[in-house]
Amino acid sequence: MVLVERKVKGGKLVRVDVRFEDERIAGIRITGDFFVHPEDALLCIEQKIIGLHINSIEDGVKEAFSSANAEIVGFSALDISEMIAEAYMQQSAGNGSSRPST
Amino acid sequence: MKMTRWCGAHDVDGVFMQEDNWRVIKVSAQDAALNMALDEAVCRAISKGVSGPTVRFYTWSPSAVSIGYFQEIWREVDIDYCRKMGISFVRRRTGGGAVYHDSQGEITYSVLAPECMFPKGIIESYKVICGWIIDGLAGVGISAEFRPINDIVAGGKKISGNAQTRRDGVLQQHGTILYRLDVDTMFKCLKVPDAKIRDKMIQSAKERVTSASDLTQGNVSFDGLYKSLLNAFCAGKKFSFGSFTQEELADAYWLARTKYSSDEWNFWR
Numbered sequence: 001m002v003l004v005e006r007k008v009k010g011g012k013l014v015r016v017d018v019r020f021e022d023e024r025i026a027g028i029r030i031t032g033d034f035f036v037h038p039e040d041a042l043l044c045i046e047q048k049i050i051g052l053h054i055n056s057i058e059d060g061v062k063e064a065f066s067s068a069n070a071e072i073v074g075f076s077a078l079d080i081s082e083m084i085a086e087a088y089m090q091q092s093a094g095n096g097s098s099r100p101s102t
Numbered sequence: 103m104k105m106t107r108w109c110g111a112h113d114v115d116g117v118f119m120q121e122d123n124w125r126v127i128k129v130s131a132q133d134a135a136l137n138m139a140l141d142e143a144v145c146r147a148i149s150k151g152v153s154g155p156t157v158r159f160y161t162w163s164p165s166a167v168s169i170g171y172f173q174e175i176w177r178e179v180d181i182d183y184c185r186k187m188g189i190s191f192v193r194r195r196t197g198g199g200a201v202y203h204d205s206q207g208e209i210t211y212s213v214l215a216p217e218c219m220f221p222k223g224i225i226e227s228y229k230v231i232c233g234w235i236i237d238g239l240a241g242v243g244i245s246a247e248f249r250p251i252n253d254i255v256a257g258g259k260k261i262s263g264n265a266q267t268r269r270d271g272v273l274q275q276h277g278t279i280l281y282r283l284d285v286d287t288m289f290k291c292l293k294v295p296d297a298k299i300r301d302k303m304i305q306s307a308k309e310r311v312t313s314a315s316d317l318t319q320g321n322v323s324f325d326g327l328y329k330s331l332l333n334a335f336c337a338g339k340k341f342s343f344g345s346f347t348q349e350e351l352a353d354a355y356w357l358a359r360t361k362y363s364s365d366e367w368n369f370w371r
Contacts, residue, residue, distance in 0.1 A: 012251070013199070015177075031177075031371055033170050033199035035251075037224060037268055042172065073197075073224055073251055 001027065002087040012074030016083040020091055023054045025084065034074030041070030049080075054088055057081045124341035127158035129209065129328055134166035134192040135362035136354060137210070140346065141274055142195060142361075143354035144214045149270040153347060155215035157335050159328065162203040162210065166190035167291045170198040170265065174371050183290050193368045194276075196265035198252065201278060202288040207313070209328050211235075211335065212276040217268050228252055228264060231275050234335045235262055239279070241330030242322040244314060252277075259312035279331060280313040281324050 001017040008014060012034040019027040028049050036042045048064035058081040065077035132140065137160055147153035169178050171194055178200040179191050203210065213231050220227040232248045239246045239256065246256040254262035264277030285307050294300050314327045346354070361367050 015174075029371065031172050031174050033197065034172060035197035035224070035266070036172065039171055039195075039197070039267060039269075071224060 001029075002091045004083040004087045004090070006075075006079060006083055008075045008079055011076075011079075014075045014079060014083070016080060016087060018084055018087045020054070020088060025050055025052045025054075025057075028084070030080065032074070034072070037071040037073070041068040044068050045070070049084075054085075057084050123154050124215075124336075124339045125154055125156045125344040126332070126336060126341050127156065127345060128332070128343060129159035129161065131161045131163035131205070133164065133358075134162055134168065134190040134203070135358040137162060138168070138192050138194060138362045139354040139357035140350070141212050141214060141276060142357055143350045144212075144346070145269065145272045145274050146353060147347065147350050148214060148216060148272045153350065155219060156212075156344075157341075158212050158214070159332065160210050160212070161205060161208070162190070163205045164188050164190055165205040165287075166192060166203045167200060168192050168194050168203060169200045171195055171267075172197055172371065173200060175368055178293055180291055180293055187290075189291055191368065192362050193370065194265065195269075196267045196274065196276065198263065198265035200292055201263060202284075202291050203278065204282070204284050204287065206324070207282040207284055208278045208280050209324075209331060210276060210278045211331065212274065213335075214272065214274050217271050217273045220273050224266065225250055227273065228266060228275070232262070232264060232277075234337075235264075235277070235279060235331065237337065238327075238331035238334035239314070241334060242314060242318060242327055244317050244322075254279075256312055256317055259310055261312050261314065261317070279327070280311070281327055282315045283308075283311060283313040285311070 001019050003015060003017050005015045012032055014032040014034060017029040018025060028046050030042060030046060045064045045068045049061055052060035061081040062077045144153060144156050166189060167179050167184060169175050175191065175193065184191050220230055229248055232254055235254055236246045236248065244256050246254050246261060249255045252264045253260050262277055262279045264275060266275040285304050289300060289304050294303050314322050
């Protein structure tokens with residue numbers, strides 16, 4: 001997993017942990033101090049993002065958010081697609097982070 | 103504020119046809135799991151139409167850390183320190199950030215009501231309920247204002263944080279009003295990115311966060327602040343003081359034991 005963190009201007013702190021395989025998103029977890037109404041929509045959004053090719057992230061993430069029909073407070077779909085792109089660049093450069101055991 | 107008439111499924115059985123009949127539950131202290139469970143139990147009862155809109159005030163005993171629904175507890179909370187010091191931790195069902203709830207240092211409220219009684223817009227509904235807090239602070243001589251998304255500031259510093267969820271037709275908003283600030287303990291419970299900058303963060307927090315006691319130079323008591331908030335929350339509403347129903351309590355104790363005390367919930371995500 002590669003971690004990218006962003007304090008959204010005028011919004012909230014968002015962390016994206018993302019894993020890539022063969023230039024596709026193989027896993028993603030979006031966490032932070034934001035709000036999503038209804039809350040369960042975030043899991044649906046994450047599921048829809050999995051499988052996206054690195055070349056279609058912006059449109060794919062936008063579609064995942066719009067189809068979830070959720071109200072997001074504190075970040076936007078664009079923030080997430082930018083963070084995923086940043087994570088991919090980090091992975092390409094060989095920088096990742098892993099979750100410690102609890 | 104003029105409240106709207108009961109709506110949706112909540113009036114079909116004719117149980118709560120009366121406008122604005124708020125139940126107000128006076129302040130009491132519970133542990134973290136039970137506090138969160140009581141909120142959810144009341145929401146369930148409101149959703150089923152067996153309880154009406156409710157305001158409750160509470161404190162946390164022992165002191166606790168709560169994290170937002172979308173946060174990772176291991177990233178936000180120093181679990182080992184909390185366990186060593188007997189400080190509880192719990193995941194909320196609302197979003198937002200991690201909060202240290204000092205047992206003597208804050209008043210927490212919950213507003214639990216049919217969603218249709220409040221504006222549809224999230225920020226607009228925050229403004230309504232935060233307006234009650236601002237009125238309560240004004241009652242003890244503190245001038246405060248709403249700062250979107252979900253904060254209240256006084257003298258440019260945060261004095262209240264709030265979080266909201268809407269599920270099954272029920273709005274739940276809870277939040278804290280700081281009475282006294284213990285930044286040192288707060289930063290021992292909450293993880294900081296780098297221990298080397300802990301002192302800097304503590305100083306920064308002292309510059310960004312304030313409390314009723316600080317703002318009044320200690321001239322307002324905890325009870326004085328609570329009574330002012332109570333008056334402000336009740337103002338303009340038809341209400342009566344009440345308590346949790348037996349069904350709510352049974353549900354809450356079950357939720358506290360099986361959900362809010364569980365690692366499965368607290369370490370989720």
